[in-house]
Amino acid sequence: MRRYSSIALVKIAIICGLVAGLTALAVHAVVWALFIAGLYNLAISGMEAMWRLYADRSPDAQASLAWPKSVRQGDEQTSFTLIVCALDEVEVIGVTLDKLVRQTHQRCQIIVSLRDHDTPTIEAVQAVRRRHPGCIDLVVGNYDESGKAAQLNGALPHATGDYVCPIDAECDVAPDLLRHVEALIRQTGADIVQGAVQLMNLGGRAREWFQAHNVLEYFAWYSSRMLFQVDAGFVPLGGNTVFVRSELARAAGGWPSTPTEDCAMGVLLCSRYGARVVAAFSPRLATREEVPPTIFHRKQGSLFWQRVRWLEGIFGELMRGYWWQMPTLRQKILAGYILAAPILQAISCALLPLALISAFVLKVPEGLTLFLYVPLIPLAVTMVSMLLALAQFGRSYRQKVRVGHFASIMFLTPAYQLILAAAAVWAVYRHYWGDGTWYRTGRGLQHRPAEPQVPAQAPAPSESPVPSEGAVL
C-alpha cells in the first residue's frame, strides 16, 4: 500500500507540475498545450506502429519467434501439467478435453479444476473421464474467492509436471504443441514459455463488425508485440498457452488473486523473480479461441465487459508497482509503458481529434497545425499493417476474408478504438469505485463449427463467489 500511494503521489505531482507550468505560460498556453498534445500523440501512435511491425522489421526478426523442431516422440524428458479451469462450461468442456487427450507428448498430465457447486460441468467431465480412463485428473473445490486464480491454485499442489499451463475451457490446442514447447525449453532453458493464442472468427454479419478488429489485435499481439516484450524482458502473460516452471509458480505463491491473474503472475515473475521468458509464434501451433459474439451484451458474451475486466487487472498491476522492481531504468520505463499503454492510448484517442479541431478553430501557427497532423502518419502505417495482416491471417489460418472485413478495418477502426478507450476509462473507474463483481464472458460458440477445426474464445474469469479448498477426484 505504501508503494501504491507513493507512486500515485508521484503521478499526481507530475500532473500538477505540468498544469502549473502550462498556466505559467499563460500567453502561449494554447500553443504549448497543443504542441505537447502533438508530441504525446506522436509518441503513442509511433509506439503502436512500431509494436505492430516489430517482428517484420527485418527478416532476422521473424526468425526470433519461430518454434524449433519438436522433440521426437519417446525422447521427452520434461513433463507438463495442463490445468483446465472451468465454471459452467457444459457446452464446451467435453470437446476441449477430448482434444486435449490427443496431445502427442508422452508425459502430460491433465487436471480439470472445478467448483463443487458446478454439478453440470462436473458431470460432463466425469463423462469424458469414463471415455478416457486414467488420462484426466479432476480437482473439485470449495473456494472462498471468485475467479480463475483460486481454481488454478487449488490444482497446483496436485500438479506433477515440471511445467504447468492453464488452458481455457473452450480452447483448441494443437496436438503436438507440447513437444515443440519442450524443444524450445531445451534450447533456451526458459522459465516461462508463452505460446500464441489466436481468435478465429472474423464475423459475417454487420453487427459483428468488431470481430475482425479483435482477431487482428490478437494476431499482432502474438506475432509481433510479444517479441518486443520478450526483448524488453517484461512480459505480461496471456492466460492461455503459457507454460510456467512449477517450482517457480509455487515459490511465487501461485497465481495472484486479481481479475487478471495471468498478467499479475507474469509481472511478478519477471520483475521480482527475474524469470526468463521466451515466446514463439506459428499459425499451426496457435491455440484457437473465439471473439465474444457481441459488444455489450453480458449474457451472450461481451467484448466491452471482457475488456473492462482485463484493463482493470492491468491497471491494478500498474498501480501495484511490481514493475518498478525491474533491474535497469530502461526496463522499468518499458515495463511501465507496456502496462500503461491501454490508458495512454485512451487518452490519445481523445487528444488527437481534440488537438486537430482546436488547431483549426483557434487559428494557431501553420507549422504547429502541420505538426499536429504528423501523428496521422504512424496511424496510417498502422492501418496499412492491419490490412496486410488481415490478408496474411486469411492465408495462414485458411480463413475466408471478405471485402467487408477489409472495409471494417479501414473505416471502423476509430469506432473500435473508442470502445477500447471507453473500456479503459470504465476500468479505472471500477478500480477505484467499483464493487469488484466479476462478469463471466458468455459463449457464442462461433469458433466451433461441426468440424474439429475451430477457433476459440478469449479466456474469461468466471463470476460467483464460492470459497474453500478442493478435492481431487
Added chain:
Amino acid sequence: MSTGTWVDPEADTVIIRIPRQAGPPAAREPRLRRWWRAHWSGFALLTPALLFAGAVTGWNLQGWPGRIDDDEGTYVAEAWAMLYEHHLSHYTYWYDHPPLGWAQIAAFGWLTDGFHRVYSDVMLGRQFMWCLTLVACVLLYVFCRRLGLRRVTGCAAVVLFAASPLALMYHRMVSLDNIGTVWLLAALAIAASRRQSLGAAFWSAAALAIGILSKETIVILAPAVVWVLWQHTSRRTRRWHLGIFGVTLALLLAGYPLFAALRDELMPGHGHVSLLRSLWWQFFARSGSGDPLAPGSMSNWMVHVWLGVDPWLAGAGMAVMIPALWVRRLRPAAIGLLIQVLVPFKCSYLPYFYVTSVLPFAAICVAGAFEVLWLRSGARRARRVSQGAAVAAAVALTAAAGPQWWGELSAQSRIAGDSSSLAATRWVEKNLPRDATVVTDDYIWPDLKTHGMNPLWEWKVDGDPHVNAVTLPQGWKSVQFVVLTPESAESLTQMPTLARAVSHSIVLKDFGQGITLREVLPGPLTRAATAAALNPAPPVSPLPPFPFRLTG
C-alpha cells in the same frame, strides 16, 4: 542474438539458434572497431575522391559560372526572407515551388551566420551547394556499394560525378535541383539497405518526400526508388515495405496542399494566390520548350548546350543506358536515366537546371559498364577480350575527355564572372540614398536588403499587384534607379512598366560585363536618352556567357 538464418515460421523448422538471454555474452570486439575493419578500405578510396570533388567544385566558387541565372539569387533571397522576415518568400509566395528547398538554405544560413559572414549572399548559397556536392558524393558511393558495385567502381562514379564540366557548372549554382538530388540519392541509398528493414522503407519515403518538397520535379524519379526497394526486398515481405513506403510518402506530400489549405490558398479565388492555380499554370498554361529533336526549339537548344559543355559523360551515359537495363545491379540507375531522357519528349517546359539530376545516374551507368566488362564471367579468352575492351575504352575516354575537362577547369578558374555585379552592388550601397527605389535582379536584391536599402526585384515591377499598389503608386515614375543586366535587358519585353522606366533613364555608371546603373528621370527624355532609346544596344546573345568554345 539470432545468427540470421531466415526462417518461415509456417514451415516450423529452424537450422541454427542461439539461445535467447543465455547468460552473459562473451566479450566481443567493440562495435566501432568491427565497423572500421569492414569499411576502412572504402574510406581509403573515397577520401581522395572527396578531396578531389571538394577541390574542383570549390575552385573559384563565386567567380564561375558568373551571374547567369537569376533563380540563384531568388532562392537565396527567399531564404533570407524566411530567416529575417519570417515569410515564406521575399515577395508574395505563389506556390511556384514547395518552400522546403530554400528553407534548407535558410537553415544553413542560420547555422553558419551566413548572411553576415559573406558580403554577397549568393556566395552563401554557393557554399551550401558545395557542402551538398560532398554529401551527394558520399551518398552516391554508398548507393553504388549497396547496388553491389565494387569500391573502385563507386569511387570512379564519384569522380565522374564531380569532375564533369556539367557538374562543375551546375553543382555550384544555387538551385533547388541540387538539394532535391541529394535527398533523392539519400532515398535510393536507404532503399537499397542491406538489412531490408521496414525502417528503411519508412526513411526512404521520408527522404524522397523531402526531396520532392524541395524540388517538385524529383517526383518523376520516384519509380526508380520504388524499383530499388523492390529489388532489395524478399518476395514475402515486399508488400509490407511498399505499403509503408507508399503511405508515408503520400501523407508527407499531402502536407503541402494541407499547408496551402490552412492558409486558405488551396483553391483558386479572387485576390489571393492558389496552389491549384499554380499547378495548373505549370502543367497546362506555361509555354512548352518544344521537341528536343526539333531544331530551333528551346529544348533542342538546351540539349545542344548540355552536350556541348560535356559530350563525354552525358554521351557515354546515354550510350550505355539501354544495355545497362539488362544488368541487374545497374538497372535502377538505367531506369532513372531513361525516365529523364524520355520526359523532355513530352514537350512541356524544360527547366534550365534539369540536367542536374541526370549526372549521378549517368556516372553510375558509365562506371558500372566498365565494371561489367571487367568482371565478365565466362571463358577465359572472352574474359580477356572484354577486359581489354574495358581498358581500351577507359584509356580512350580519358585521353579524349581528360585534356578538355582540365582545360575548361583551368580556364574557368581565372574568370571573375561576378565582379561587375558585385561592383554595382557596392557602388549602389555606398552612393545611393537608403530609401531610394532601386530595381535590381535577385543576385543584388538580398545584398542590398541585408545592408538596409530598398531594392525592388525587377520581376515584381509588373508581376505583383501588391507591389504596384504599395511601392509603385505612380507606376514607372516611382522607380528611381535600375541596375540593368544583360539578362534583364533581354526580358524587358515581358516587363512593360520596367521597359518604360528604362526608356526614360540615363546611364549613371557602367560596371562592365553589360551591367549598368541607370537613373530614371520622370521628365521628358533627354537627347542622350532619346538617342539611346532610338538606337538600342545590340541585343545580347540569348546564350549564357560560356567562357569556352562550344564543341560540335
